[in-house]
Amino acid sequence: MLELYHSEPNTFFLKPLIALHEKQADFQSRWFDADQLEQFGLGLDGEVEAHLNLEREGPLLRHDGTLISSSFFMLEYIAEALPGVRLLPKSAHDLYRAHASGQFLGAHLGSLVPILGCVKYTVPRLQRDRARVDDCLKKVEPQERRLNWLSLLDGTYTPEILATARERLKFPVSRVEATLNSGPWLAGPEYSIADIDAFAMLRVLPDLAPDVVNESATPRILDFIARIEARAAVRAALATSRSGKPQQHFVPGVEPSRWG
Amino acid sequence: MTVRLYHWEPNANSGKPMLALAEKGVDFESHYIDLLKFDQHQPDYLKINPDGTIPAMVHGDHVLTESTPMMEYADDAFDGPPLKPADPKERWRMRWWMRFFDSYFAPSASMIGWSIFVGPAVRQRPKEELEAAIARIPLESRRIAWRKAMFNQFSEAELAESKRRVIFCLGILEQHLTRHEWIAGRTYSLGDMNGFNLGYAMPLAQPDYCNDAKTPRIMEWLRRIYERPAAKKIWALGRTAMAQRVKFLERAAHA
Numbered sequence: 001m002l003e004l005y006h007s008e009p010n011t012f013f014l015k016p017l018i019a020l021h022e023k024q025a026d027f028q029s030r031w032f033d034a035d036q037l038e039q040f041g042l043g044l045d046g047e048v049e050a051h052l053n054l055e056r057e058g059p060l061l062r063h064d065g066t067l068i069s070s071s072f073f074m075l076e077y078i079a080e081a082l083p084g085v086r087l088l089p090k091s092a093h094d095l096y097r098a099h100a101s102g103q104f105l106g107a108h109l110g111s112l113v114p115i116l117g118c119v120k121y122t123v124p125r126l127q128r129d130r131a132r133v134d135d136c137l138k139k140v141e142p143q144e145r146r147l148n149w150l151s152l153l154d155g156t157y158t159p160e161i162l163a164t165a166r167e168r169l170k171f172p173v174s175r176v177e178a179t180l181n182s183g184p185w186l187a188g189p190e191y192s193i194a195d196i197d198a199f200a201m202l203r204v205l206p207d208l209a210p211d212v213v214n215e216s217a218t219p220r221i222l223d224f225i226a227r228i229e230a231r232a233a234v235r236a237a238l239a240t241s242r243s244g245k246p247q248q249h250f251v252p253g254v255e256p257s258r259w260g
Numbered sequence: 261m262t263v264r265l266y267h268w269e270p271n272a273n274s275g276k277p278m279l280a281l282a283e284k285g286v287d288f289e290s291h292y293i294d295l296l297k298f299d300q301h302q303p304d305y306l307k308i309n310p311d312g313t314i315p316a317m318v319h320g321d322h323v324l325t326e327s328t329p330m331m332e333y334a335d336d337a338f339d340g341p342p343l344k345p346a347d348p349k350e351r352w353r354m355r356w357w358m359r360f361f362d363s364y365f366a367p368s369a370s371m372i373g374w375s376i377f378v379g380p381a382v383r384q385r386p387k388e389e390l391e392a393a394i395a396r397i398p399l400e401s402r403r404i405a406w407r408k409a410m411f412n413q414f415s416e417a418e419l420a421e422s423k424r425r426v427i428f429c430l431g432i433l434e435q436h437l438t439r440h441e442w443i444a445g446r447t448y449s450l451g452d453m454n455g456f457n458l459g460y461a462m463p464l465a466q467p468d469y470c471n472d473a474k475t476p477r478i479m480e481w482l483r484r485i486y487e488r489p490a491a492k493k494i495w496a497l498g499r500t501a502m503a504q505r506v507k508f509l510e511r512a513a514h515a
Binding site: 047048049052054063066068069070073074076077080081092093095096099100103104106107171254257258259260 | 322324325326328329330332333336337348349351352353355356357359360362363364367368371400401404405408418421422432435436439
């Protein structure tokens with residue numbers, strides 16, 4: 001049995017939904033409301049990998065009893081374990097490019113995009129019911145996961161820090177733009193999990209960081225987003241939204257580097 | 261086709277592709293880049309990797325600069341024994357743990373290591389020389405890291421949090437190895453090679469928290485890896501006392 005536990009189809013949650021639809025996989029959607037912090041009441045018993053969840057918040061895939069976490073590795077798992085279209089580059093070097101892209105963008109976009117999205121959209125919703133949120137977060141372990149939420153609510157992300165976050169986006173965004181300048185996809189001649197992974201994080205940046213991602217500065221990225229949005233599997237994944245505005249739903253992401 | 265590998269000591273990121281290539285049975289042309297002399301920021305090396313990070317692997321027309329994906333490439337591109345499990349669930353677990361080592365365990369362990377080893381090793385040089393060295397570093401994130409290490413800018417709170425995390429990581433790794441023979445499960449894999457590079461000196465770096473009494477599974481896991489011919493071969497390439505710490509894992513040393 002294949003079950004995907006997910007919230008609104010955006011960022012981390014969007015990735016496996018696209019891959020599963022690309023594979024035309026027979027799976028059960030287990031939707032939860034991340035704004036209501038329902039993920040902390042799912043009662044899923046997994047090993048340490050699911051409990052720690054390196055991205056802190058995100059989808060969980062349960063396949064025949066095993067819980068799979070971490071969105072990029074989940075994409076690799078879906079590509080490798082399920083029948084259907086390949087979704088993996090063919091050559092060893094293109095596979096390397098996919099792995100390297102997942103690692104690089106996971107660290108950069110995986111931390112920066114959720115901060116900008118949460119501050120703009122999620123935090124105002126959570127503040128309306130702050131007492132309940134605080135009560136729920138008290139019980140959350142590991143502490144990094146709890147602190148990730150609390151830092152959003154306690155004013156850690158000042159306008160200066162958010163400006164720095166937008167400035168730091170230029171580095172990964174420029175690398176993606178340069179890669180797309182030399183070919184249509186991020187890891188070789190064919191659409192792959194690297195593209196799904198990047199698309200799910202880039203898609204919201206024209207809204208969150210219009211100074212960084214726009215027609216003039218990043219035409220290749222905008223074309224890339226449009227080409228992927230046109231795919232039937234992506235439309236099907238986005239159609240799982242219950243709010244009708246999945247691009248306004250965020251959860252905290254990867255911890256920013258502790259080295260500064 | 262020759263594989264050229266630009267690396268420092270068999271330790272942390274440099275050691276990862278070194279060990280993976282050795283396990284695969286691939287000979288490589290070794291180019292030693294001295295991290296403490298900032299060889300990685302010199303013009304000759306920047307022609308190979310403009311980011312100025314090590315390691316870098318050159319194979320034909322391809323230049324690879326990310327150490328963990330480089331390990332997967334070593335397995336995918338060359339003939340030899342498979343270094344990844346055949347079972348997709350074990351392969352996923354291998355990758356999860358490699359990310360755990362790279363993004364959670366290693367930054368904390370290396371913050372401690374840089375504060376007591378790398379920083380003092382370079383700090384005796386004139387401040388102007390160090391500032392010039394920082395100015396040559398291409399990536400902002402690496403400039404920040406080197407500045408912190410060179411000028412001892414780690415706060416007590418940062419170091420305390422790093423130590424807390426290292427102890428936490430040792431605990432969950434010990435727990436994991438009580439349930440699984442190897443990182444991925446039943447199969448020795450890239451995950452073990454990655455973890456060994458991070459953990460081989462942990463019994464010396466954190467003797468109160470990583471030892472035969474408190475973490476017997478970790479100790480046995482490290483010893484089993486070090487007994488492999490590939491690990492012996494690679495750690496013999498070390499030039500400094502840092503790599504020599506691996507000898508602590510020889511069983512005869514404690515018989």
